[in-house]
Amino acid sequence: MIEAKDIHKKFGDNEVLRGINSQFKAGKKNLIIGGSGSGKTTLLKCIVGLHEPTSGEVFYDGQNFTEMHFRERVPIRKEIGMLFQNSALFDSMSVEQNIMFPLNLFTDMSKSEKLDRANFCLERVNLEGKGKLFPSELSGGMKKRVGIARAISMQPKYLFVDEPNSGLDPLTSILIDELISELTEEYNTTTVVVTHDMNSVMGIGDHIIFLYNGEKWWEGTNKEIAHTNNKELNNFVFASPFMKAAREKL
């Protein structure tokens, strides 16, 4: 479990996060949603340690990550898998080399062990045989899957995903969501997903926090979201006439 306690983040005078408290449980897909600029990615980065919170603390299974020094964080970092918004693959490396990158950094596995692991991860995301390709030869959906394969290469306990569906068609988006769901169950990961995608919210939102102006405005499940009276949340989730009509049937 990951716990965020009273997280504040300021950039100069701009207070982007204003006291976020939440618990993200193992084996669950925890979604962070909210309008553009509401602070979702900033919160994710504060949790992972890519930003330091201005105040507040993040705990990984009871260990205070925020107060740890760089070196002390290494064991937890090894248990973190992350899929970045644009997949963030290294263009000059093959798919295989991209997936082996964390293994090169963090393990003393032999080359053949690393190759085996890379190929296992590629199979897991249904890209067997694509290891020798380069990122420029892949579609957006394939890049996301390679990003996921890299994120799971170290068998992470914590999986972070920033906008997994951006730039993907609806069907590919659903396949990516299904993959995230399966991996969360398979490895019992604490999975935290930043998303704008309402299909994801309804499909995989075991636990959802809605940010509004840097505050946690609402928290609940995908079942509860359809029946909330929270005005700002309703305006966000059911913004389109289609979603409004669909809500009546839920």
Ligand SMILES: Nc1ncnc2c1ncn2[C@@H]1O[C@H](COP(=O)(O)OP(=O)(O)OP(=O)(O)O)[C@@H](O)[C@H]1O
């Ligand atoms: N490194 C930074 N330096 C200064 N300001 C930043 C930085 N990162 C984010 N911000 C500001 O913090 C605010 C929240 O940004 P953030 O990226 O967290 O929003 P978001 O909810 O993820 O938005 P989007 O859905 O558009 O990606 C914005 O006003 C942004 O300009």
